[in-house]
Structures are given as C-alpha cells and as structure tokens.
Amino acid sequence: xxxxxxxxxxxxxxxxxxxxxxxxxxxxxxxxxxxxxxxxxxxxxxxxxxxxxxxxxxxxxxxxxxxxxxxxxxxxxxxxxxxxxxxxxxxxxxxxxxxxxxxxxxxxxxxxxxxxxxxxxxxxxxxxxxxxxxxxxx
Amino acid sequence: xxxxxxxxxxxxxxxxxxxxxxxxxxxxxxxxxxxxxxxxxxxxxxxxxxxxxxxxxxxxxxxxxxxxxxxxxxxxxxxx
Numbered sequence: 001x002x003x004x005x006x007x008x009x010x011x012x013x014x015x016x017x018x019x020x021x022x023x024x025x026x027x028x029x030x031x032x033x034x035x036x037x038x039x040x041x042x043x044x045x046x047x048x049x050x051x052x053x054x055x056x057x058x059x060x061x062x063x064x065x066x067x068x069x070x071x072x073x074x075x076x077x078x079x080x081x082x083x084x085x086x087x088x089x090x091x092x093x094x095x096x097x098x099x100x101x102x103x104x105x106x107x108x109x110x111x112x113x114x115x116x117x118x119x120x121x122x123x124x125x126x127x128x129x130x131x132x133x134x135x136x137x138x
Numbered sequence: 139x140x141x142x143x144x145x146x147x148x149x150x151x152x153x154x155x156x157x158x159x160x161x162x163x164x165x166x167x168x169x170x171x172x173x174x175x176x177x178x179x180x181x182x183x184x185x186x187x188x189x190x191x192x193x194x195x196x197x198x199x200x201x202x203x204x205x206x207x208x209x210x211x212x213x214x215x216x217x218x
Contacts, residue, residue, distance in 0.1 A: 124147075
C-alpha cells in the first residue's frame with residue numbers, strides 16, 4: 001500500500017507513522033527531513049519549496065512502487081511539503097513498514113536518496129543577504 | 139505551432155513568469171525545444187542541467203512534441 005502527498009499544510013508525523021503500522025510489520029523506518037539553520041556555515045533564515053505537483057505525485061508514486069518491488073515492504077508513505085518553512089519545520093516525511101528491519105532501513109534510504117534526485121520539487125534557501133535555488137548552478 | 143512551457147524554481151525566475159509560449163515547427167523534438175529555449179533565455183545555459191517533461195513524465199531528447207502536450211522545464215531538482 002502506498003500513500004503519497006504533496007501539500008502546503010504541515011505534515012502530521014504521528015499520523016504518518018500510524019498509517020504505516022500494521023500487525024504484520026516487525027519494523028517501521030521513518031525519515032524526517034527538517035529545515036537546518038545554516039548551509040556551509042552561512043545562516044539560513046528559512047526555506048521555500050515549490051513543486052510541479054502532478055508530476056511530483058507521479059514520480060513519488062513510481063519510487064514507492066520501485067521500493068515495493070525491490071524489498072518485501074508492507075506500506076510506503078511519502079509526504080512532501082511546499083511553501084515557506086521556518087527553521088526546524090518538516091518538509092519531508094518518509095515512512096515504511098516491513099516484517100524485518102533490514103528491508104525497512106534499506107528502502108527508506110533508497111526513497112529519500114532517489115526523491116532528492118528525481119522528484120520535481122525545488123528548494124530555495126533564504127539568507128540575510130540574498131537567496132539561492134539549491135543545486136541550480138554547478 | 140505554439141507550445142506552452144511551464145516553469146518552476148529557477149526557470150520561473152529566468153523566464154520572469156510561470157509559463158512562456160514558444161513558436162516551434164510541427165514535429166519538433168524535445169532537443170530542438172531545449173535549444174530554442176536556450177536561445178531565447180541564455181541564462182538557462184548556466185544551469186547545471188535542465189530536463190523537459192511532457193505530460194508529467196521526463197522526456198527523451200528525440201521525443202516529438204504535440205500542440206496539446208503539457209510541457210514543463212525541469213531545472214535541477216532539490217526536494218527533501
């Protein structure tokens with residue numbers, strides 16, 4: 001089972017964890033991305049996330065399907081936030097459940113690593129003296 | 139034919155708006171559209187890379203565009 005969401009609303013971490021729980025699962029792995037207060041030593045004021053929502057949903061669904069093919073998982077959840085996020089806020093939650101922990105750990109890592117490479121979502125770092133779209137330039 | 143290209147992230151800043159209409163020949167490929175966009179917006183060449191999506195899927199360079207396709211420019215992604 002797959003649950004994908006791209007939303008402007010705050011992510012509900014306990015609800016995400018509850019959704020992946022099942023009596024068959026012996027382990028749940030959760031990745032929570034949070035807004036860090038600096039990048040390479042430079043203070044960050046906030047982040048802004050923008051998504052091409054229909055395509056992001058499709059790419060996230062593909063990732064979840066790939067994870068379900070590669071590992072014996074029970075449930076896969078990917079939620080990503082858009083809009084302006086202050087320091088400490090949560091832009092991404094990934095949660096997976098499986099009978100055993102190895103599959104849950106491996107799948108969770110695959111999902112966040114691949115999401116960062118393929119899903120059409122963009123992050124802008126806002127500094128005191130300017131702003132930068134992350135990864136845009138070499 | 140005229141195609142409408144949606145833009146996100148830094149591409150939207152470079153276009154100065156969330157979409158641009160580009161006049162292209164019939165049976166234009168993704169590669170030709172990319173060249174046309176780079177000619178019109180030279181700052182695109184400074185990006186690490188950019189992809190074109192057609193109907194919400196990453197497109198290959200030789201994909202042929204149709205007037206009714208939903209086309210988007212996808213600059214380097216940075217979610218998560």
